[in-house]
Amino acid sequence: MEHTPPPFFLRGPAPLVRLAFFASLSLTLLVLDARFGYAESIRSVLALAAYPIQQLARLPVALAEGVAGYFGSQAQLRAENAELRARLLASAQGAQRFESAAAEASHLRRLIGAAERIERKSMPAEILYSGRDPYSRRVILDRGTQHGVHAGSPVVDEVGVIGQLTRAHAFVSEVTLLTDKDLAIPVQVLRNGLRAIAFGGGTSGMLELRYMAANADIESGDQLVTSGLDGTYPPGLPVASVVRVERDATYSFARVVAQPSAGIERGRYALVLSGATRLPPYPETAQDKNAKLRRAKRKNADGS
Amino acid sequence: MAADRPQAILLPVRAGTIAVSFGCALLLNFLPWPNLALAPDFVALTLAFWCVRQPRVVGLATAWGLGLLVDAGNGVLLGQHALAYSVLAFFAIALSRRILWFETWSQMLHVLLLLEGAQLVALAVRMAAGAEFPGWSLLVGPLAATLLWPVVAWLLLMPQRRPLDIDVNRPI
Numbered sequence: 001m002e003h004t005p006p007p008f009f010l011r012g013p014a015p016l017v018r019l020a021f022f023a024s025l026s027l028t029l030l031v032l033d034a035r036f037g038y039a040e041s042i043r044s045v046l047a048l049a050a051y052p053i054q055q056l057a058r059l060p061v062a063l064a065e066g067v068a069g070y071f072g073s074q075a076q077l078r079a080e081n082a083e084l085r086a087r088l089l090a091s092a093q094g095a096q097r098f099e100s101a102a103a104e105a106s107h108l109r110r111l112i113g114a115a116e117r118i119e120r121k122s123m124p125a126e127i128l129y130s131g132r133d134p135y136s137r138r139v140i141l142d143r144g145t146q147h148g149v150h151a152g153s154p155v156v157d158e159v160g161v162i163g164q165l166t167r168a169h170a171f172v173s174e175v176t177l178l179t180d181k182d183l184a185i186p187v188q189v190l191r192n193g194l195r196a197i198a199f200g201g202g203t204s205g206m207l208e209l210r211y212m213a214a215n216a217d218i219e220s221g222d223q224l225v226t227s228g229l230d231g232t233y234p235p236g237l238p239v240a241s242v243v244r245v246e247r248d249a250t251y252s253f254a255r256v257v258a259q260p261s262a263g264i265e266r267g268r269y270a271l272v273l274s275g276a277t278r279l280p281p282y283p284e285t286a287q288d289k290n291a292k293l294r295r296a297k298r299k300n301a302d303g304s
Numbered sequence: 305m306a307a308d309r310p311q312a313i314l315l316p317v318r319a320g321t322i323a324v325s326f327g328c329a330l331l332l333n334f335l336p337w338p339n340l341a342l343a344p345d346f347v348a349l350t351l352a353f354w355c356v357r358q359p360r361v362v363g364l365a366t367a368w369g370l371g372l373l374v375d376a377g378n379g380v381l382l383g384q385h386a387l388a389y390s391v392l393a394f395f396a397i398a399l400s401r402r403i404l405w406f407e408t409w410s411q412m413l414h415v416l417l418l419l420e421g422a423q424l425v426a427l428a429v430r431m432a433a434g435a436e437f438p439g440w441s442l443l444v445g446p447l448a449a450t451l452l453w454p455v456v457a458w459l460l461l462m463p464q465r466r467p468l469d470i471d472v473n474r475p476i
Contacts, residue, residue, distance in 0.1 A: 015364075015394060022368045022390040029372075029383035034433045039382045046376030050334070053327070054377060057334035129336035132378035134442060135435035140379075167379065174379050181436045202436040 047169045054172075058128065120234055123149060123272045128172065130265075137180040137200065139163075143272060144171040152232060154273045160238035160262040161185065161226060162270060173272075177264050178239070179205050187239050188227035192217055195227050198239060198258060205265065207240045209256035214247050216254060224258055234273065238262070314464040317358055321463045325350050326370060334377055341441045344449035345419070347374055351389055352418050353456055355396035356403050367393035384429045392422040412453050419446035 012018070033039035123143060131138030143149045145168045153165045155175045164183060167174040176183050181202040187209070188195050194217060198207040212218060222242040228235025240258035247254045284292075329346040337343035347370055354362035371386030378385075396418055403414045423446050431437065 011360075015397060018364045019390060019394040022364045023387060025368065026371070026383040026387035026390060029386065030381055030429060030433070033382040043376050043382055046372055046382075047379075050330075050373055050377030053330050054334045057331050058336060061336055130340075132334070132337075132340055133380045134341040134438040135380070135430045138379065182434075203438060 044169060051169075051171060120273045123147065123274065125149075125155075125270050125272050127175075127268055127270055131174065136182070137177040137202075138166075139175050139177065141165070141173050141175055141270065141272070142171075144169050144173050146170050148274070149173055149272050150274060154233045154237075156237060156271050156273060157262045157267045157269065160240075160260070161233065162260075162262045162264050162267070164232070165272060175270070178207060178260050178262075179264055185233060185239060186227045186229045187224040188235075189218055190223040190225050194218060195229070196224075196256075198224065201257070205260075206243070207258040207260060209242075209258060210253070212254045212256050214249075214252060214254045218242060218245060218254070218256055220245055223261075312465060314461065317361065317464055319361070321460070322354055322358070322362060325354070325460055326366075330370075330373065330377070333374065339441075340445075341438060342444045342448065344445055344452060345423075346449070346452075347385075348389065348392055348419055348422055348446075349415075349449045349452060349456055350460070351393060352396045352415055353453075353460055355393045356400045357461075359397040359400045362393070363397065364390050364393050381429065381433055384426050387429060388422040388425040391425050392418055395421065408454050408457075411457075412450050415453050416446065416450040419449050422446070 013021075029039055029042075033043075125141040125143040128140045128142050131140060141149075141155070149165060149168055151165055151168045151173075154161060155163050155165055161178060163175045163177040163180070164185075165173050166176040178185060178198070178200055179202065180200040183200045185198050186195065187198045196209045196212055196218075198209055201208050207224075209218070209224075220242050223238065224240045224242065226233040226235055226237045226239055238261040240260045242256060243259045244257040245254055246256075326347070329350040332346040351362070351367055351370060355367070367389040368386050371384075371389035372382065374385040374389075375382050399414060399418070403411050406414070420443060423442060427437075427442060
């Protein structure tokens with residue numbers, strides 16, 4: 001007869017075995033998430049579960065802000081009003097000029113047969129809080145897939161680009177800021193049209209233009225705007241201004257540091273731009289062509 | 305539980321108490337903290353407390369599930385906190401028989417080591433995944449959480465201190 005311990009001695013597998021099990025489970029998830037991006041569906045379900053707790057946690061702060069806003073002094077409001085009026089006047093003038101310039105540009109584009117630029121839809125969003133991860137630079141917006149935003153859309157404020165929407169949940173979405181180490185944005189020097197790619201500088205809060213030749217025509221004070229070459233960002237949005245150019249003879253590249261134009265760490269409101277520009281498909285590479293030819297030949301040989 | 309001090313006999317813990325405490329910890333964790341590196345991780349602290357007090361009830365499965373929830377809520381790599389909390393729970397359970405014999409200050413030293421260890425596990429994971437090093441201020445969060453240990457211990461043991469029906473004639 002087989003002897004089994006009475007149930008009150010049964011304690012399941014040994015602690016070390018449990019640790020090994022859960023650690024390997026975590027590592028599998030980590031690899032799936034970091035290397036292959038397979039964990040997005042699990043993440044969205046879990047994020048939906050955590051959403052009510054997050055909203056509840058935001059409640060006291062929102063309430064305090066509401067009360068502070070209610071008691072905002074009249075003088076402050078009047079000053080703000082006057083300033084906004086002045087800015088509206090200034091921007092109205094700019095907008096009129098822009099409209100006529102845009103009409104002229106589209107006319108010229110039609111003349112030379114270039115693809116017409118698609119008007120992008122934009123959606124205002126409020127920045128709820130900064131991302132809860134000290135290892136990256138992100139903010140959370142109050143718009144999600146339910147409101148029609150998509151991952152990949154550029155996000156701007158009233159001055160310029162602040163980042164890219166990298167993850168859209170049901171009701172909120174995550175924006176990776178320009179200063180994040182993993183974000184790159186194609187830019188152009190406004191003065192001479194020199195193209196470059198700006199990378200986030202991480203904790204320094206700056207941008208870095210890598211792979212610029214040591215003799216590249218770039219100097220501090222240059223304005224950088226999006227070049228629009230990637231099809232993600234519309235061209236011409238202000239990105240940053242160059243603050244420092246270090247040219248060292250021992251390196252073949254110049255070290256260019258730029259300060260973001262937009263209020264990346266400050267603003268409360270942002271605009272999510274949607275709709276990608278229409279780009280022609282990539283031309284076939286020589287390898288593809290050869291493979292196609294070979295396939296066609298084989299087909300012919302089989303047929304005859 | 306120091307040998308020379310009088311000890312109150314505690315009521316058995318209720319599952320509801322543990323669940324509510326974890327809910328509150330999650331809520332506190334999801335508050336919009338201005339500087340995240342300095343904010344204490346309440347979930348890790350509560351988890352360490354229950355793993356020390358109730359190693360048969362709260363274990364690695366709970367730790368792993370909570371870790372996943374925190375990961376998804378924070379929008380970080382899925383599995384980062386799950387791994388850190390699993391390691392934390394393992395060592396807290398391993399130390400559970402030892403920690404309770406000490407005074408509060410010595411308990412806090414143990415807890416500090418546990419929480420810093422969990423933070424370092426998370427740091428190792430993120431560095432391996434290619435993130436940049438956010439600075440040594442990362443180790444301040446666990447320190448702040450450790451300072452909260454006496455408060456948390458007092459608060460979380462409160463439901464077990466008072467009897468269900470107060471009977472003045474009962475000897476204990």
